[in-house]
Amino acid sequence: MNPNRDYYPKGEDLHRSLGRRYRSASIWQTLFFSALVIAILSLAALLYNVIDGAFGYVAFEYKNDPTEFSTKPLDALNKQELLDILKANLSSGAFTKLENEKPMDTRSKSVLYTLLLERLIQIDTKETWSMTDSIFRSAKIKAEVAEKYPEAKLEFRSWLTPVFLTTPMSSKAEFAGVRTAILGSLWMVGIALLFALPIGTGAAIYLQEYASKNFLNRIIQTNINNLAGVPSIVYGMLGLAIFVRALEPFTSGRLFGVTDSNGRTILSAGLTMGTLVLPLIIINAQEAIKSVPDSLRQAAFGVGATRWQTVWHHVLPNALPGILTGSILAVSRAIGETAPLIVVGASTFISIDPSGPFSKFTALPIQIFQWTTRAQSEFHSIAASAIIVLLILLLTLNAAAILLRNRVQKKY
């Protein structure tokens, strides 16, 4: 006899135990689902937090009274009047310098207006508020400002403006922009791709089409998978030791006659980033090549093509969209990566556009890092705006990758 015969419930007990089991099952299902809800809420909180920071009330004072410069209200001035005010009040040296950077009459009205505020009137930001506060506590904020800063003006401001995208770095948050940072990021990503795409695709072709299953090739494969998991800051240290320091004559451009820089250039950063995304590109390209049907290869071999002819004329064209998708993903990784750039030595204050691979540089995530760690809240607002720019950039890239992927999937 089975001693456990009475272990299982019968009759009424069975129903009660079944009910209990179903209840606990549905409780756990709710718990599992709420984990997903927590994840979604975190994402929502993050996005909300960023947007919340990028818009809102600003209380500021004019250091110099605008009426000193113009009898008309400032926003009613047209371009010519703005130009005249700037010419009349800026020192001639400063004006010539601006003129040399870009002729004044080719600049847009909003740029001239910003110049007027930045150089002549000079703004002193007293306090900033988040978007939520500005909307729901509007009256309270107004009262607070009237009491604390009687001189100050209160204005609802969007920190993310077209001007923000097109102006270079400035030490004042109100006039800072991300132009140099975006250009720096683009240069760096371009160099990284130039370096990593050919090598990565080559390695993937070797591993998928040529490599036999021997010890060395197995090590290469394991090694690539492991490299993908190495912390990015370690790549930064590698870049510091090799590209910035050991290869300084090359990366600083001294070999090419550039004299005014050290190894902390766009080139070093790009190569470091290229090393970082290389395993990623290889793994993605391998997947793309793997998905090309074997029948294509066999047909090519069947009519007498060599291995390389098969790869070049049949495998690669079919794998190309997949490889491109992989590279777009690599680009979006490189654009968001911050730690290696800090180690390699991105400068945080650069107000002139990068002019080539041997310039000093800054990048979008570096600016975000720099502005986030400042104590003043107006810098947090421009950090939030820069984050929005970065996220939109990444979203566009990923959308492009997904579209590309879907188009390819249809073809087969």
Place this chain on the structure above:
Amino acid sequence: MKQENTIMENQLFRPLDLKKKMRPGESVIQALLFIAGLGSIFITLAIVYELGKEAWLFFGNPDVTFAKFFGTTTWQPGIGHFGIWPLVTSTLITSSIAIFVSLPLGLAVALFLSEYASPKARSALKPILEILAGIPTVVYGYFALLFMTPLLQSIFGKQTVEVYNMASAGLVMGIMILPLISSMSEDALSAVPRALREGAYAMGATKFETSVQVVLPAALSGIGAALIIGISRAIGETMIVAIAAGSGPNFTFNPFKAAETMTGHIARISGGDLSYNSIDYTSLFAIALMLFLVTLILNLISQGIINKFRQRYE
């Protein structure tokens, strides 16, 4: 005789040459591709060599002794304090908090997506996790400093929670790692053969009992691999801790206090002007070498588990 010769010489009647034709171009291309493949090995060697070389200089310094390195609790290489513990403990604390958050949540999300959600719901929900995974870590840093820290301060009071603290960095790091753990665990769960589930249902098990008592144990090794990768990611994460966990090594076990992690320390020191060959410079490489080795070992273990797991079910 002469006629025969000309026929033999005639191309049409030459016996077929079955030897492989020499194609130097092909060999050159293959060699180039092989070199590209070797490039990855070269990167690993370069990492080990460069980090090892500078770390060797650091440990070769007569002031740096084994007893000091592991036996004291102040890290200030510039003035001769070489106790690594403050950096290690804060790394462990932030990573533990992160895992504590992301493992249960990630696992629950994975169970929901693989066992409960309909295919339609799954394809609608997964992109959200992918977005979460694609957000740059510097943005998470902003989130930790300007959302999580004020939130913690409003819950526990400003006296207990410092502006820079390990708890908020760890919590946000947990959110960052969640998609990684959930997607790897989901892969492991969906690799469990359907027959196991059908068997459980046939025995009268509820969906929950099937998921947790049958499918989960069967996928345990894959989930272990996900956990290890998560730990490795948490240890190597830099920007969140650099922004939110504080700047300055601090030997403390209180998660609401500021303390710099290994990665955060590297980021802060190397960001400033650093002269080569100084003890500060070499010490960073010693830390980086430790990071590299720890994460490498974790990744290798995880990969080993996955390979073994795959063989069992295919």
